Amino acid sequence: MTLAVSGLSCGYGKKMILEGIDLKIDRGDFFAILGPNGSGKTTLIRALTRSLPPSRGEVFFEEKNLWSILPKHFAKRCAVVSQNVPAIPMTVEEFVLLGRIPHYGDFQYLETATDLKIADQAMRKAGVDHLRDRLMTETSGGERQLAAIARALAQEPEWLFLDEPTAHLDIAHQVTVLGLLARLNRERHLTVVAVLHDLNLAAEYARKMLLMSRGRIHMIGTPEEVLERATIESVFGVRVSAGKNPVSMKPFILPLADHFDQGDK
Numbered sequence: 692m693t694l695a696v697s698g699l700s701c702g703y704g705k706k707m708i709l710e711g712i713d714l715k716i717d718r719g720d721f722f723a724i725l726g727p728n729g730s731g732k733t734t735l736i737r738a739l740t741r742s743l744p745p746s747r748g749e750v751f752f753e754e755k756n757l758w759s760i761l762p763k764h765f766a767k768r769c770a771v772v773s774q775n776v777p778a779i780p781m782t783v784e785e786f787v788l789l790g791r792i793p794h795y796g797d798f799q800y801l802e803t804a805t806d807l808k809i810a811d812q813a814m815r816k817a818g819v820d821h822l823r824d825r826l827m828t829e830t831s832g833g834e835r836q837l838a839a840i841a842r843a844l845a846q847e848p849e850w851l852f853l854d855e856p857t858a859h860l861d862i863a864h865q866v867t868v869l870g871l872l873a874r875l876n877r878e879r880h881l882t883v884v885a886v887l888h889d890l891n892l893a894a895e896y897a898r899k900m901l902l903m904s905r906g907r908i909h910m911i912g913t914p915e916e917v918l919e920r921a922t923i924e925s926v927f928g929v930r931v932s933a934g935k936n937p938v939s940m941k942p943f944i945l946p947l948a949d950h951f952d953q954g955d956k
Contacts, residue, residue: 693716693751693753694714694715694716694750694751696738696739697749697751698713698747698749699714699745699748699749700712700746700748701748707906708734708906709906710907711907712907712908716884719880719882720883721876721882721896723893723896724885724886724887724903725900725901726909726926727927730904730905730906732886735886735903736771739852740769740852741757741765752765752769763793768848769852770790770842770843770844770846770848770850771852772839772851772854772856774855774886776836776838778828778835780826780828782826782827783814783823783825783834783841786827786839787841787845788802789842790810790841790845790846791806791809791810791845794846809847810841810845814838814841816871817840817841818864818867819838822834835859836856836858836859836860837860840856853872853884853885856872856885865892866892869892869895872896890944894914894942897914899911899913902922902926904926909922910922918933918942919933920944929947930947931945
């Protein structure tokens with residue numbers, strides 16, 4: 692079971708952001724999408740999750756055209772955590788319970804005891820159960836991001852798409868979130884497709900990486916294949932040092948500052 696992209700080009704209005712994307716993501720992958728700002732990472736996530744229709748090419752989800760699948764059926768299988776989570780006037784628990792809506796039966800308008808139990812488990816996994824009675828408008832950006840992850844987990848998806856899920860989190864919460872995703876990927880075969888900003892954190896958790904540049908795929912491979920000095924310098928336009936984390940032995944990228952003579956001002 693795969694998500695396959697063939698000749699995908701799309702954008703906003705007449706401006707094309709993605710051009711000629713060919714891609715296959717297998718069920719069970721932990722797949723990181725990397726690249727400089729403006730390279731098309733968010734646009735790709737939107738194209739993979741029915742948020743942005745293709746101008747050319749096709750996206751197939753388990754051999755069916757993505758746009759032929761009913762939204763409710765897609766939502767039962769796939770959950771999406773966007774980059775910006777709105778501060779809306781409802782409690783965190785009410786927000787997380789929105790993840791249960793795709794599973795509602797005909798003429799069901801209220802959550803059941805089972806829905807409440809699943810939402811409670813999702814909040815505990817994401818570390819926001821202590822915020823359940825707090826309004827989303829009274830939470831920080833990081834807390835809202837964790838609540839959005841809890842809502843996605845309450846959806847009980849088989850595929851989870853995330854657009855920079857650690858962007859507003861401190862390092863402790865970044866490790867917690869990525870560790871949780873890695874554990875669900877490993878133990879429950881949850882397929883994770885995530886846009887990640889931090890190359891080194893991505894290397895610690897992802898098994899496969901897609902590196903984007905100017906709306907095209909520059910490279911797909913393992914962290915060891917993608918995070919090489921020459922590749923990163925070429926795509927990001929910055930000098931780096933490449934090595935291995937001495938504990939995990941995963942690849943590690945360190946940006947190098949420009950050095951100037953003392954007399955230079």
